[in-house]
Amino acid sequence: MSFVSALPRNDTGIKTAMGILKQRLGDRLQTSTSIREQHGHTTTWHENQLPDAVAFAQSTQEVSDIVKICATHKVPIVAFGTGTSLEGQVNAPAGGISIDVSQMNKVLKVHSEDLDAVIQPGITRKELNEYLRDTGLFFPIDPGADASLGGMAATRASGTNAVRYGTMKDNVISLEAVLPDGRIIRTGQRARKSSAGYDLTRLMIGSEGTLGIITELTVRLQGIPEAMSSAICSFPSIDAACRAVISTIQMGIPVARIELLDATQVKASNAYSNLTLPETPLLLLEFHGSTSSVSEQAESFGEIAKDEDGFGFEWTASPEERTKLWQARHDAYWAGLAMRPGATGIATDACVPISRLAEIVGMAQAKYEELGLTAMILGHAGDGNFHTTVLVMEDDADEMARAAEYVSWVSSTAISMEGTCTGEHGVGQGKRSYLRKELGDAVDLIATIKAAIDPDNIMNPGKII
Numbered sequence: 001m002s003f004v005s006a007l008p009r010n011d012t013g014i015k016t017a018m019g020i021l022k023q024r025l026g027d028r029l030q031t032s033t034s035i036r037e038q039h040g041h042t043t044t045w046h047e048n049q050l051p052d053a054v055a056f057a058q059s060t061q062e063v064s065d066i067v068k069i070c071a072t073h074k075v076p077i078v079a080f081g082t083g084t085s086l087e088g089q090v091n092a093p094a095g096g097i098s099i100d101v102s103q104m105n106k107v108l109k110v111h112s113e114d115l116d117a118v119i120q121p122g123i124t125r126k127e128l129n130e131y132l133r134d135t136g137l138f139f140p141i142d143p144g145a146d147a148s149l150g151g152m153a154a155t156r157a158s159g160t161n162a163v164r165y166g167t168m169k170d171n172v173i174s175l176e177a178v179l180p181d182g183r184i185i186r187t188g189q190r191a192r193k194s195s196a197g198y199d200l201t202r203l204m205i206g207s208e209g210t211l212g213i214i215t216e217l218t219v220r221l222q223g224i225p226e227a228m229s230s231a232i233c234s235f236p237s238i239d240a241a242c243r244a245v246i247s248t249i250q251m252g253i254p255v256a257r258i259e260l261l262d263a264t265q266v267k268a269s270n271a272y273s274n275l276t277l278p279e280t281p282l283l284l285l286e287f288h289g290s291t292s293s294v295s296e297q298a299e300s301f302g303e304i305a306k307d308e309d310g311f312g313f314e315w316t317a318s319p320e321e322r323t324k325l326w327q328a329r330h331d332a333y334w335a336g337l338a339m340r341p342g343a344t345g346i347a348t349d350a351c352v353p354i355s356r357l358a359e360i361v362g363m364a365q366a367k368y369e370e371l372g373l374t375a376m377i378l379g380h381a382g383d384g385n386f387h388t389t390v391l392v393m394e395d396d397a398d399e400m401a402r403a404a405e406y407v408s409w410v411s412s413t414a415i416s417m418e419g420t421c422t423g424e425h426g427v428g429q430g431k432r433s434y435l436r437k438e439l440g441d442a443v444d445l446i447a448t449i450k451a452a453i454d455p456d457n458i459m460n461p462g463k464i465i
Contacts, residue, residue: 007094007462013073014052014095020069021055021097028056039080039090039098045346045394045403046088046429051078051098058103060176060184060215067213068182070097074456077180079209081122081148085155086347087428089208093462099213101150107131108216115221116173116190121150121214137221140165143424144330150214155426156206160329163249163382164256164288165222167424169205176216177204180454190218203449208426209460211453225288228256230322231298231315232285233305234278238262238365241281242358244301244308245381249354251304253297257286259329260357260381262365265336268376272335273328278312283381284329285315286322329378336376336389343374343391348407348430350414351385351423360417361386367409371402385423412437427464435465 021029030036031053040048057063070077076096083090092098105122112135119128124146129138143152143159151157153175158167165171174188187200204211235241238260245258261269261282270277283305287297298315305313316322328335337345352360361377368375368390379386388410392403411421411434421427421434436443447465450457 007076009095010074010076013075014097017069017073017075017097018053021053021066024065024069025055028058030054030056036098039078039083039092039100041083041085041088041091043084044086044088044430045344045392045400046091049088049091049093050095051092052095054080054098054100056100056103060104060178063099063101063178063213063215064182064184066097066099067178067180070458071181071456074458076458076461077213078460079150079154079213081151081154082124082146084145084147085151085428086425087422087430089155089426089428089460089463091429091462093429096458101213101215102148104215105148110135110137110221111190112137114190115223116218117221118216118218119149120216121153122148124148125152132221136224138224139171139219140222141168141171144333149217149219153205153214153217154207154209156424158380158383158385158424160257160259160326160380162380162385162424163258164254169202171220172201172205173218173220174201175204175214175218177212177214179212180456180459184215185212206426208428208463210450210463211459213459225294227291227294227317228286228288228322229294229298229315229317230284230286230325231301231313232277232325233283233302233310233313235281235283235305235308235310238281238361239358240308240310241283242361242381244283244305244310245357246354247304247308248301249382251300253300254287254289255285255297255301255382256288257284258380258382259284260361260377260379260386261329261332262361262377265332265376265378268335268339269328269332272338273324273331275328283310284325286326291317332376332378333389336391340374340391342393344394346390346392346403346407347387347425348390348410349385349387349423349425350410350419350421351383352414352417352419354382354384356417356419357381357384357386360413360419363413364388364410368406371406373399373402373406375406380423383423384419429463432464
């Protein structure tokens with residue numbers, strides 16, 4: 001099952017551009033099937049649509065040169081970081097050139113006094129935080145996968161820390177990008193705010209490579225907290241867990257992370273990560289601050305949980321225990337796959353106003369049971385974002401059709417609740433059909449912007465619109 005379709009190919013232009021690029025890049029232009037397969041989409045159920053070649057760029061100027069050659073011959077371009085996106089963003093439905101920026105992975109400058117850093121797009125979040133460790137600073141956006149920062153900006157990623165630190169759109173001060181004609185632009189300076197013209201930084205963030213290729217980022221940093229504590233608490237129902245989340249947010253407890261796992265996900269994580277948690281809905285939390293404040297925050301949450309019949313509440317400041325818990329959370333997808341050997345995991349996400357989270361999660365559970373699907377739910381409960389992973393056998397056409405029906409239902413239902421079909425995965429290929437239902441005629445404005453900036457539609461064609 002796939003939501004993707006092929007686009008018309010420009011075989012003559014592609015062949016010509018590949019010949020020129022081979023002369024320029026030598027061995028850094030790769031055409032082997034294995035390399036091309038790695039640069040098509042491989043992390044979800046979407047059909048892998050291969051580029052004709054992969055160009056490994058090493059500088060902004062080199063990206064610009066590659067883009068100019070492709071623009072001259074009207075050849076599609078797809079930017080590639082680590083390939084961890086989930087909605088087909090790196091597929092090449094019209095073939096063309098994949099520009100891999102993984103070798104552009106340097107930290108160019110850290111301004112500790114200003115709490116920002118200038119980085120290249122290929123550096124991953126783990127690499128950046130490892131580099132920053134001795135400065136007492138860290139970059140807070142954690143989407144789970146060790147994604148590249150350029151890719152995270154392009155898909156407007158967020159993750160477990162978003163409830164306190166925001167998403168990528170809140171943490172990128174400015175950026176440099178190569179436009180479809182090869183021009184290099186900078187969207188702003190390092191000042192924390194500006195009223196100078198259109199907000200071009202945010203226009204590029206979330207554009208999924210359809211308007212240009214990000215080649216440099218200036219990102220906000222945070223001071224590493226004096227203390228961190230993590231807590232777990234089980235609940236008799238999803239509704240009770242969500243009421244505890246709402247109360248926590250409304251009381252202004254500055255929780256850094258607050259994750260919801262349904263009973264099935266807890267069962268999978270217990271088996272995979274060697275945990276012994278009660279197999280009921282669970283909240284997993286983290287608090288940042290001073291030693292005394294994280295203790296107070298945990299205790300305050302404990303009182304809220306008690307009012308909602310929470311049980312098994314425990315909190316710890318031990319780095320080892322915290323790491324074990326959060327590693328289990330990040331391994332949730334793999335834990336799910338282990339429950340059904342041979343299955344493919346279909347991961348979909350949606351986001352609703354936090355007051356509707358319990359309602360839609362309950363409905364989502366009932367829906368996958370009605371369709372006879374094996375699935376599990378977890379979510380960034382503090383901002384109303386939840387994920388369902390459906391486990392399917394790809395050779396079972398009927399099961400795949402039911403999974404497609406479920407994914408469609410989740411997206412449509414979230415929109416009907418004044419939410420969004422995607423809280424953080426992005427649109428890519430998989431969520432295109434829901435965009436007009438969510439945004440209405442604003443989709444036409446997106447199309448106008450795309451046509452104005454990329455009239456030949458060479459930048460990641462077939463994505464978003």
